[in-house]
Amino acid sequence: EPEVTQTPSHQVTQMGQEVILRCVPISNHLYFYWYRQILGQKVEFLVSFYNNEISEKSEIFDDQFSVERPDGSNFTLKIRSTKLEDSAMYFCASSGPVRETQYFGPGTRLLVL
Amino acid sequence: KNEVEQSPQNLTAQEGEFITINCSYSVGISALHWLQQHPGGGIVSLFMLSSGKKKHGRLIASIYLQEKHSSLHITASHPRDSAVYICAAPLGGTDKLIFGTGTRLQVFP
Numbered sequence: 185e186p187e188v189t190q191t192p193s194h195q196v197t198q199m200g201q202e203v204i205l206r207c208v209p210i211s212n213h214l215y216f217y218w219y220r221q222i223l224g225q226k227v228e229f230l231v232s233f234y235n236n237e238i239s240e241k242s243e244i245f246d247d248q249f250s251v252e253r254p255d256g257s258n259f260t261l262k263i264r265s266t267k268l269e270d271s272a273m274y275f276c277a278s279s280g281p282v283r284e285t286q287y288f289g290p291g292t293r294l295l296v297l
Numbered sequence: 298k299n300e301v302e303q304s305p306q307n308l309t310a311q312e313g314e315f316i317t318i319n320c321s322y323s324v325g326i327s328a329l330h331w332l333q334q335h336p337g338g339g340i341v342s343l344f345m346l347s348s349g350k351k352k353h354g355r356l357i358a359s360i361y362l363q364e365k366h367s368s369l370h371i372t373a374s375h376p377r378d379s380a381v382y383i384c385a386a387p388l389g390g391t392d393k394l395i396f397g398t399g400t401r402l403q404v405f406p
Contacts, residue, residue, distance in 0.1 A: 217392065226399060227340070227383065232392035240393045273338055283392075286330070288340040 186210045188289035190276050196295045200265050205292045207259045207276030216259045217277040217286060218251065220244070227275070233259065266296045301386050303397035310404050316371035318400045320384035327389060329367050331358050334381040334399065343369070343382075374404045 189208045197203050209216050218230040231241045233251055250262045259278075263270055273293050277286040300323045310316055320329065328347040334340050344351050344358040346367065351358050355374075360367040371378055381399040388395060 215392070219394075221338075227385070227396040229393050229395070240391050242393060275340060277340075284345050285342045287342065288332075290339050293338075 186287075188276055188278055188287050190274075190289035190292050192292060193290065194293045194295075196297065197266055199268055199296055203263050203266055203294065205261045205263075205274050205276075205294070207261070207278075207289055208257050209259055209276065209278030210280075210287055211257070213278035213280050213287075215239075215279045215283055216251075216253070217279075218261045219275045219277065219288075220272040221275065221291075222269075222272045230261070230274075266294075268296050270294060271296045301384055301395050301397040303382075303384055303400050305400060306398065308400055308402045310374050310402070312375055312404055312406050314374050314404075316374050316378070316402065316404075318369045318382050318384075318402070320367045320369070320397055322365050322367075322384075322386045322395075324386075325365075325389055326386040328387060329360055330385040330394065331367075331369050332383040332385060334383060336380065340383075371402075374402075376404045376406050379403050 191206045216233040219227050221227045229242050231245045231251055232239045248264045252260050273291045275291045276289040279286045302321050304319045328345050330345050331343040332340050333343050346358055346360040355372045357370040381401050383397055383399045385394040385396045
């Protein structure tokens with residue numbers, strides 16, 4: 185069964201460093217999403233992406249964040265200058281043209297020291 | 298304020314029991330998602346509902362649009378159903394999902 189994959193599974197970085205989280209959505213999907221979950225808290229929407237542009241973004245998704253689909257398969261989330269409070273699990277998801285079901289990747293656990 | 302609230306926060310059950318998890322929301326929505334988060338953190342989409350009821354195996358989800366309420370039922374619960382169950386609703390006309398805090402279910406043999 186097709187699945188969303190994410191790399192790396194874990195990343196530790198120093199405050200102020202740039203990180204890129206990578207996702208490979210399901211191949212025929214058109215809608216892509218990033219979410220985050222700070223430890224012990226609820227999942228939060230970050231951004232949705234369709235047709236090579238951002239369709240929605242949350243208040244969390246400030247200028248430090250960017251998303252890109254650099255080729256036909258990858259979908260990346262970049263954090264330019266990480267802060268301690270960026271430590272969280274980051275989930276990528278994708279959905280097909282009907283957008284009925286979002287398929288989630290396994291997550292990347294980011295720790296900013 | 299746009300909110301999605303779930304109850305109970307924690308639920309324990311004996312194997313075989315019928316489980317009900319509730320979700321209420323404060324804004325009009327077009328659909329509601331039920332998700333399952335495993336102890337390792339992975340998230341699986343269970344249902345997306347825009348009206349009525351859906352069934353998948355031992356899981357049944359219902360939505361009551363006028364009451365702004367949804368329920369997730371698990372029949373004949375099993376220890377492998379132990380997980381956090383999350384409901385999420387998109388703000389009207391957008392892809393922005395607002396998530397509930399989740400219900401942690403533990404089913405004991």
